[in-house]
Amino acid sequence: MPEENVDYSSEEFANAKREMDSLVYESLKGREMKPNALFARMADLAKAMPLSKDIVKWSRSNSVWPLQFGLACCAIELMDFGSARIDAERKGFLLFRSTPRQCDVMVIAGWVTKSMVPEIKRLYEQMLSPKYVIAFGECATCGGPWWESYNIVKGIDEVLPVDVYVAGCPPRPENLFGALMKLQKKIGGVVEG
Amino acid sequence: MPVTRINIGPVHPSTHGVIRLEVDLDGDTIVDVEPHIGFLHRGVEKLVETRMYMQCPPYMEKLDYVAPMAFNEAYVSAVEAAMGIEVKERAQYLRTMLLELQRIASHLFGIGTLCNDLGQMFTVFMWAFKDRDIVLDLLQEAAGSRMFYVNMRLGGLNQDIGPEFHGHAMKVMDYMERRIGEYEDYIEKNPIFMERMRGVGVLSAEQAKNLGVTGPVLRASGVNFDARKNNPYYIYSKLNFNPKVLTSGDNFARYKVKMLEMRESIRIVRSVLESLPGGDALGMPVKLRSPNPANRIATSSRELPRGEVFMYLVADPQKPYRLSIRSPNFINLAALRHMSKGARMADLFAIMGSLDLVMGGVDR
Numbered sequence: 001m002p003e004e005n006v007d008y009s010s011e012e013f014a015n016a017k018r019e020m021d022s023l024v025y026e027s028l029k030g031r032e033m034k035p036n037a038l039f040a041r042m043a044d045l046a047k048a049m050p051l052s053k054d055i056v057k058w059s060r061s062n063s064v065w066p067l068q069f070g071l072a073c074c075a076i077e078l079m080d081f082g083s084a085r086i087d088a089e090r091k092g093f094l095l096f097r098s099t100p101r102q103c104d105v106m107v108i109a110g111w112v113t114k115s116m117v118p119e120i121k122r123l124y125e126q127m128l129s130p131k132y133v134i135a136f137g138e139c140a141t142c143g144g145p146w147w148e149s150y151n152i153v154k155g156i157d158e159v160l161p162v163d164v165y166v167a168g169c170p171p172r173p174e175n176l177f178g179a180l181m182k183l184q185k186k187i188g189g190v191v192e193g
Numbered sequence: 194m195p196v197t198r199i200n201i202g203p204v205h206p207s208t209h210g211v212i213r214l215e216v217d218l219d220g221d222t223i224v225d226v227e228p229h230i231g232f233l234h235r236g237v238e239k240l241v242e243t244r245m246y247m248q249c250p251p252y253m254e255k256l257d258y259v260a261p262m263a264f265n266e267a268y269v270s271a272v273e274a275a276m277g278i279e280v281k282e283r284a285q286y287l288r289t290m291l292l293e294l295q296r297i298a299s300h301l302f303g304i305g306t307l308c309n310d311l312g313q314m315f316t317v318f319m320w321a322f323k324d325r326d327i328v329l330d331l332l333q334e335a336a337g338s339r340m341f342y343v344n345m346r347l348g349g350l351n352q353d354i355g356p357e358f359h360g361h362a363m364k365v366m367d368y369m370e371r372r373i374g375e376y377e378d379y380i381e382k383n384p385i386f387m388e389r390m391r392g393v394g395v396l397s398a399e400q401a402k403n404l405g406v407t408g409p410v411l412r413a414s415g416v417n418f419d420a421r422k423n424n425p426y427y428i429y430s431k432l433n434f435n436p437k438v439l440t441s442g443d444n445f446a447r448y449k450v451k452m453l454e455m456r457e458s459i460r461i462v463r464s465v466l467e468s469l470p471g472g473d474a475l476g477m478p479v480k481l482r483s484p485n486p487a488n489r490i491a492t493s494s495r496e497l498p499r500g501e502v503f504m505y506l507v508a509d510p511q512k513p514y515r516l517s518i519r520s521p522n523f524i525n526l527a528a529l530r531h532m533s534k535g536a537r538m539a540d541l542f543a544i545m546g547s548l549d550l551v552m553g554g555v556d557r
Binding site: 068069070071072073075076077079080083084085096098110111113115116119123145146148149150151152169170172 | 203204205206210211231232233234235236239240243251252255258259302306318319320322323325326339340341552553
């Protein structure tokens with residue numbers, strides 16, 4: 001962590017720290033601010049505090065919680081990814097959450113039909129920022145073998161911003177592990193080695 | 194009490210895919226369930242009309258992505274029937290063995306997700322996926338891929354098994370036999386599991402026959418029908434095996450039939466490996482130009498892990514003119530409404546889990 005960049009004596013840092021403390025206290029005490037607004041303000045404050053920003057990044061990249069959401073074939077490999085052999089939990093990819101409000105990453109595993117697009121959009125909008133999308137497999141990347149079908153969206157990136165693409169039909173669970181590590185690097189705060 | 198309508202899905206952790214259920218409730222009791230399908234529809238039957246015969250298997254495998262090889266085999270055998278191609282003897286044995294291995298992997302998946310749906314039994318899910326991986330490794334050794342094999346060729350397979358396969362397979366079968374006993378011990382001694390499975394979601398034999406359900410769902414209702422026995426293909430007529438039939442027709446029977454079938458599959462794999470004839474097992478290489486079909490109309494009926502698939506192929510010289518697929522998943526879904534009437538809301542997913550549906554085969 002680049003501690004030498006932090007000017008602990010600056011006015012800005014002191015103010016941010018003071019306000020952060022009071023916000024934490026307030027969130028414990030009562031409901032004067034709505035949680036979303038509170039977190040948004042906290043995130044703003046964290047920008048003024050370089051050290052805590054790194055800590056936030058580090059904690060974010062090491063606890064990427066996925067949404068329990070599978071579409072088709074690749075969802076089987078996604079389930080396998082969470083099971084005993086690969087053991088995704090050792091990289092913080094733990095706890096498939098059933099509600100989008102507790103999730104950081106959405107793995108699009110399977111082909112996306114036109115009838116699923118509004119549902120996927122809705123799920124994505126329900127997730128709290130910062131949120132990430134992994135396009136897992138050929139169908140989610142570009143439409144895959146269903147390229148010529150009348151009911152298929154040719155890649156989820158027509159609908160959502162995608163962070164990591166994974167090729168394969170289906171990719172092996174190990175490939176998802178690689179994608180996860182790439183995503184962690186993208187989030188930042190990963191300690192090498 | 195007024196009827197409450199609850200909407201479940203299309204994205205729900207326990208629906209095994211994307212399906213929307215409209216549930217009418219009277220208090221906590223289900224009055225009616227209406228499934229809405231089509232969230233995975235991509236028009237397979239139309240797409241294959243624009244493909245050469247041997248370009249179709251990858252599409253067929255994605256119809257049932259828990260047991261892909263079985264669905265692919267049904268399609269390839271329909272093409273073989275149209276072309277008038279005999280399957281080589283060694284390939285017949287190998288196909289039988291691979292299909293049974295696929296059945297074990299598929300049933301393990303079904304049991305794992307069922308126990309996951311019941312909550313608090315994540316252990317079984319972890320066990321089942323670990324053991325499924327071991328069976329998939331075996332399939333990978335024999336067919337060359339982990340999930341989508343595309344290993345069926347006209348008249349045979351894409352590759353023969355290696356010299357070490359026999360030993361590996363026997364080892365895995367011994368292991369699986371021991372593990373299935375452990376599963377039964379662990380699952381059936383759990384009073385919560387038994388309470389939620391026994392007597393819930395009953396489908397009578399009469400209803401089952403009228404709805405046309407097949408596979409473990411039908412056999413759990415006491416109807417002795419198995420395409421492997423009633424309409425034998427490959428070497429099933431030579432094998433000594435019995436379809437497993439239970440009579441109670443509830444969730445537990447559907448679970449138990451799968452367990453018994455896995456044991457039977459292990460026996461079949463062993464006996465096939467012991468009596469494996471020598472010779473050549475390779476099929477025709479994939480060429481873009483397929484041989485001209487001898488018959489205009491060809492059919493094939495196969496017992497998949499989830500029920501009977503029926504392929505109806507109208508053949509043109511280069512590509513299928515029409516391929517109609519009777520998918521067991523779609524037909525079995527129809528039973529959901531009849532099974533869950535009168536059950537509790539919480540039991541709906543136990544019933545869905547015991548049906549073991551794959552939505553890729555429902556929507557097509």
